[in-house]
Amino acid sequence: MGWMAFRTRAWELMLEGRLGLGIIGVIVGLRLLGLFQFLELLTLDRLQQLSFSEPTDPHITLIGIDEAYLKHSDTAFLQYTDLAKLLETILVYQPTVVGVDMVIDDLSGTEKSRLLKLFEENEHLLTVEKVRPPMIAPLEGLSEEVVENQVGFNDFSLDDDGNVRRMFLGWTPIGSLSFRKSLALLLAERYLYEHRGLELENGIRDPDAMRFGDVEIPRLDPNAGGYFKQSSVYGIQTLINFRSGLISGGNISQPFKILKASDVVKSSFSKEDISQKIVILGLLDPSNVIKFGSAVPLRLIYNKDRLTGLELQAHAASQITSAVINGSPLIWFLSTPLEYAFIVVFGIAGISIKKAATSTLNGLLCLVAVGFLLILTSYWSLTLGGLWLPAAPALLALVINGVAYVAVAQSENRWQVLVQERDIALAALKLERQKTIEHAFDTIHNGPLQTLANLLRLIRDNQISTEKVGDELKRLNQEIRDIGESLKQDAISDDNLYIKVGNSRLDLSIPLHELFYEIYRETLERPFPGFQMLKIQARSLEPIEPENLTIECKRKLCRFFEETLCNVGRHAIGATRLTVTGKTIEKSYCLRIVDNGSGLQSPKVSRGRGTKIACELEAVLKGKFIRKNNYPRGVFCEFRWVVS
Numbered sequence: 001m002g003w004m005a006f007r008t009r010a011w012e013l014m015l016e017g018r019l020g021l022g023i024i025g026v027i028v029g030l031r032l033l034g035l036f037q038f039l040e041l042l043t044l045d046r047l048q049q050l051s052f053s054e055p056t057d058p059h060i061t062l063i064g065i066d067e068a069y070l071k072h073s074d075t076a077f078l079q080y081t082d083l084a085k086l087l088e089t090i091l092v093y094q095p096t097v098v099g100v101d102m103v104i105d106d107l108s109g110t111e112k113s114r115l116l117k118l119f120e121e122n123e124h125l126l127t128v129e130k131v132r133p134p135m136i137a138p139l140e141g142l143s144e145e146v147v148e149n150q151v152g153f154n155d156f157s158l159d160d161d162g163n164v165r166r167m168f169l170g171w172t173p174i175g176s177l178s179f180r181k182s183l184a185l186l187l188a189e190r191y192l193y194e195h196r197g198l199e200l201e202n203g204i205r206d207p208d209a210m211r212f213g214d215v216e217i218p219r220l221d222p223n224a225g226g227y228f229k230q231s232s233v234y235g236i237q238t239l240i241n242f243r244s245g246l247i248s249g250g251n252i253s254q255p256f257k258i259l260k261a262s263d264v265v266k267s268s269f270s271k272e273d274i275s276q277k278i279v280i281l282g283l284l285d286p287s288n289v290i291k292f293g294s295a296v297p298l299r300l301i302y303n304k305d306r307l308t309g310l311e312l313q314a315h316a317a318s319q320i321t322s323a324v325i326n327g328s329p330l331i332w333f334l335s336t337p338l339e340y341a342f343i344v345v346f347g348i349a350g351i352s353i354k355k356a357a358t359s360t361l362n363g364l365l366c367l368v369a370v371g372f373l374l375i376l377t378s379y380w381s382l383t384l385g386g387l388w389l390p391a392a393p394a395l396l397a398l399v400i401n402g403v404a405y406v407a408v409a410q411s412e413n414r415w416q417v418l419v420q421e422r423d424i425a426l427a428a429l430k431l432e433r434q435k436t437i438e439h440a441f442d443t444i445h446n447g448p449l450q451t452l453a454n455l456l457r458l459i460r461d462n463q464i465s466t467e468k469v470g471d472e473l474k475r476l477n478q479e480i481r482d483i484g485e486s487l488k489q490d491a492i493s494d495d496n497l498y499i500k501v502g503n504s505r506l507d508l509s510i511p512l513h514e515l516f517y518e519i520y521r522e523t524l525e526r527p528f529p530g531f532q533m534l535k536i537q538a539r540s541l542e543p544i545e546p547e548n549l550t551i552e553c554k555r556k557l558c559r560f561f562e563e564t565l566c567n568v569g570r571h572a573i574g575a576t577r578l579t580v581t582g583k584t585i586e587k588s589y590c591l592r593i594v595d596n597g598s599g600l601q602s603p604k605v606s607r608g609r610g611t612k613i614a615c616e617l618e619a620v621l622k623g624k625f626i627r628k629n630n631y632p633r634g635v636f637c638e639f640r641w642v643v644s
Contacts, residue, residue: 019408020401024347027397028340031390033228039392040226041159044382047391051244051383054255057318059191059325061277062258062310063090064284065102069261079109086261087118087125090281093274097190099126099183101154101282101313103136116141119150124190128154128183131173152183156312157232164240164307166220167316169210171235184316185210191278191317192324210236215324218332225333225388239331241319241386256314260284278317282310329386339390346374346394350401354409363406371398422509429497452476497551499558506558508551513541513582515554516591519562520580528569530597533576541582544589546643553620556613557591557639563610564593564637572597572635589643596634600627614639 030036065078069086083104090098104115104127119125119142130136131153138151157166168182181189185200192198192212203209209219220237222230243255259269261281307315322328334342349370356366378391459469498505499515501522506515520539524531568578575597582591614625623641630636 019404020347020351023400023404024344024397027347027393027400028343031340031343031393036390036393037226037228037230038161040390041161041163041165043378043392044165044226044388045163047379047382048242048244050379054244056254057243057256057314057322059278059321060256060314060318061095061273061279062256062284062314063264063279063281064258064260064308064310065282066260066262066284069265077108079111080104080107080115081109081111083107084111084115084118086265086281087115089264090274090279091118091122091125093271094276095124095274095279096194096276097124097126097187098122098279098281099128099152099187099313101128101183101280101310103128103130104139112141115139119146123150126150126152126183126186126190128152129180130155131171131176131180135173148178150186152181152186154183154309154313156309157237159230159232164312166233166237167240169217169236169238182316184313185320187278187280187313187317188212188320188324191321195276196324198324208236212320212324215330217320217323218330223336225339226390226392239388240315241329241331242315243318243322256311256318258284278321280310280313280317282313283308284310329382329384331382331386331388333388343390343394343397346370347397347401350398351405353402354405358413360406360410363402363409367399367402367406370402371395374398425509499555501558501562508554508558511543511545512549512554512557513543515558516541516561516580516582519558520565523562523565523569526566526569528566530569530572530575530595533574534578536577536579538578539580541580542584542589544582544584544643553617556617556620560610560613560617560639561591561593563613567610568593568595568597568635571601574598575634577634584643585640587642588640590638590640592636592638594630594634594636596630599629599633599635617641 063086069082070078083100087098087100116139119127119139127139127142127150129138129151132155138147142151153168153171155168156164157168159165167184169185170179170181172179189200189212196213198212201211203211203216203219205216206219210217217238220227220233220239222228222233224233225239227233257273259273261284263269319328319330323330333339350367353363353366353370356362374391374395378389381387381389497508499508501519504518504522506518508515517539524534524537565580568575572578572595575595577596579594580592582589584590611625611627614623617623617639618625621641623639626636626638626640628636
């Protein structure tokens with residue numbers, strides 16, 4: 001018995017959870033179709049914005065070409081001579097590696113050889129190319145060895161919303177046989193080798209990934225994390241963990257030390273700003289009207305804040321060096337099964353809130369608490385461990401299930417209250433009935449019974465004449481009638497809650513379909529000729545109890561149903577089949593009575609009691625009444641009304 005009870009309870013719980021599991025299934029399905037990609041990427045952005053501010057990166061310095069630097073030249077354009085002098089000045093302070101984030105092949109001037117010599121003689125001086133269309137070759141005249149080891153590509157991929165969240169580590173361009181590294185990877189590689197003795201190697205967990213020592217850089221695929229079939233994810237890419245301070249919103253320290261080229265040539269800076277650091281040289285402000293030919297970098301966008309290509313390269317290189325040197329997290333993600341398990345867990349948590357929903361306020365407070373826990377878990381996972389969790393679909397599953405089951409719990413609580421109120425009302429009614437019976441007995445005992453006892457005594461003693469007996473009986477008759485009228489008046493309030501059908505009084509507070517069943521049973525027991533030959537009695541009445549149905553409307557529906565059945569009994573002579581159905585069709589409840597009797601005698605619908613009640617119900621319930629001959633014989637009667 002205990003095992004059977006356990007199985008029964010488990011089955012009930014499973015049925016209760018069907019709604020919530022269905023909601024979870026829909027959300028999982030929508031994510032499988034990629035409909036949450038934008039929302040998940042937006043959530044990633046917001047969580048990164050909320051991360052704690054970090055101090056300025058001590059390993060990287062940016063030097064920006066500014067207008068003041070250009071004004072010292074005879075032209076408004078950067079010349080090979082100017083760039084060579086600037087690089088020579090920078091190299092004097094012995095930086096670990098210098099990256100020139102400009103395509104510099106079409107600068108003006110005649111001393112290109114001086115610039116080429118600098119690259120040939122300084123293996124830690126890097127420049128760039130562009131390998132995605134429109135492709136731009138590196139500085140012409142560089143040797144094959146320099147191109148192979150000192151040139152990295154500066155391409156970045158934009159997501160569908162125009163934001164930059166990913167960086168290239170390496171790629172074999174279409175039509176090329178050589179694997180190319182990005183500028184950011186080259187900068188980090190040279191710096192980590194010089195300061196930590198670490199070389200770039202293949203990953204251990206993922207052999208196609210890259211690693212420095214024990215730090216493996218997570219590799220993106222087109223369906224990684226919140227992405228769905230992202231066609232621009234190719235080559236070796238990883239998510240950028242932007243250094244905090246990027247989104248200002250307040251007095252937050254700059255993520256990187258930034259020097260102007262005009263200050264560098266004047267030596268208006270500290271030697272420590274460049275010495276033994278990663279130095280990236282590029283355009284400081286692309287909004288200025290400065291032409292470097294094809295060297296003008298695109299203005300890239302991240303969370304509505306604009307970044308130059310120079311700053312973006314710095315963030316890309318910084319996350320690698322910070323991860324290796326300081327243990328800063330790189331952004332990674334769970335396997336696909338674990339991501340969906342995370343969504344399911346919080347969806348089930350939304351279902352479980354029903355148990356705590358003793359009131360609407362308690363349920364909503366529990367929902368807010370669990371939702372806050374989900375957001376906090378996602379935030380700390382990303383901030384402290386770099387783990388990108390599917391917070392958006394999980395939160396959606398939690399909120400929808402939580403709200404739905406809080407509503408269900410409150411509906412059940414209201415129903416329990418209604419049941420308790422009904423029990424109290426029934427108890428009070430029973431007590432009132434008992435009082436009425438006692439009152440009736442006292443009235444009869446003190447009235448007609450006393451008269452009758454006196455009359456019997458007079459007759460026994462031969463002390464009354466025949467005329468007197470008649471008078472006494474007339475008096476007794478009147479007393480009994482008076483008691484009947486009195487009891488009717490006393491019962492007026494009770495009649496509002498009951499309806500008399502045959503030999504039964506039905507409680508109008510019970511569900512409507514149960515009333516229909518009782519009326520059906522009582523009416524078909526009457527000795528009507530139309531019921532004598534019935535062989536098939538089909539009945540199917542779906543539950544219905546809309547909140548807007550008043551006691552008076554229920555009474556009229558019951559009277560209509562009873563009257564229609566009585567019409568079958570009185571007029572459907574020879575009927576062998578009676579079909580009674582009640583079901584919900586397109587937000588309406590349809591009550592239908594069909595027989596195969598003799599049919600209507602006149603094509604015009606008579607204005608009997610049943611028809612009058614149906615017409616009244618049409619106006620009150622916005623319903624529709626139909627009565628017509630049924631094919632091939634009999635009568636088709638239907639009343640339909642809106643229930644929601």
